[in-house]
Amino acid sequence: MSLMEAKTLKNQLSGILEKGGMQFHRTIGSGSRKGKDLHVESLESSNRLINQLLTERAKEWHWFLEDFNSVSSICIGRCIVHPQATRLEPHGFADASKKCYGAVIYCHSQSTNGATKVKLVTSKSRVAHVKSVTTLWLELCVLLAKLMKRVETALQMKHPVPVE
Numbered sequence: 333m334s335l336m337e338a339k340t341l342k343n344q345l346s347g348i349l350e351k352g353g354m355q356f357h358r359t360i361g362s363g364s365r366k367g368k369d370l371h372v373e374s375l376e377s378s379n380r381l382i383n384q385l386l387t388e389r390a391k392e393w394h395w396f397l398e399d400f401n402s403v404s405s406i407c408i409g410r411c412i413v414h415p416q417a418t419r420l421e422p423h424g425f426a427d428a429s430k431k432c433y434g435a436v437i438y439c440h441s442q443s444t445n446g447a448t449k450v451k452l453v454t455s456k457s458r459v460a461h462v463k464s465v466t467t468l469w470l471e472l473c474v475l476l477a478k479l480m481k482r483v484e485t486a487l488q489m490k491h492p493v494p495v496e
Contacts, residue, residue, distance in 0.1 A: 345378050348385065412451040413487070417441040422453070422483050426476040428469065432459050435476040437483045453483050 413420060419442040426435040434457030442448045456479055458471075 341378050341382070345381065348381075409451075412439050412441075412449075412453055414441040414443045414447060414449040416443040416445075417449075418444050420487065422480060422487070424476045424480045426472045428460065428472050430460060432457055433472045433475070434458065435472065435479050437479055439483070439487070454479060 421440040423438045423440055424435060425438075427433065434455060436455040437453045438450055439453045440448065440450045456475055458475070
């Protein structure tokens with residue numbers, strides 16, 4: 333190993349130790365050891381630490397890859413309407429706070445035998461304006477109306493459901 337490689341290794345090790353909240357100190361013996369021995373011992377110690385860190389990182393990557401491969405087994409039900417639906421009602425809800433506002437659309441479908449299914453269709457949220465503005469509620473209503481219109485179009489509803 334060249335001197336330049338050793339210095340690079342030392343700098344990398346110092347960076348790793350600093351991230352862990354530790355400091356890399358250079359110790360000087362009582363003079364019974366030669367500087368060359370200290371340098372070689374320091375390099376061996378550095379190599380052991382780096383190999384240990386690389387092994388830990390390899391384990392983390394292995395766990396990540398196992399989790400990543402299991403993602404394909406996740407099943408998300410996309411059917412939001414009951415298969416024999418006779419009644420279909422989109423329900424919209426909206427709310428706001430000082431920091432954000434949002435709207436959500438659920439679809440309530442009912443079959444001939446009375447079985448019902450309620451599923452989340454979509455949602456939208458936004459960060460509120462920095463200044464407190466009174467038009468926030470109006471923006472919230474517009475957000476909900478646009479969201480509802482998109483859902484009605486996607487579900488191919490010819491007429492909006494009358495509000496009772």
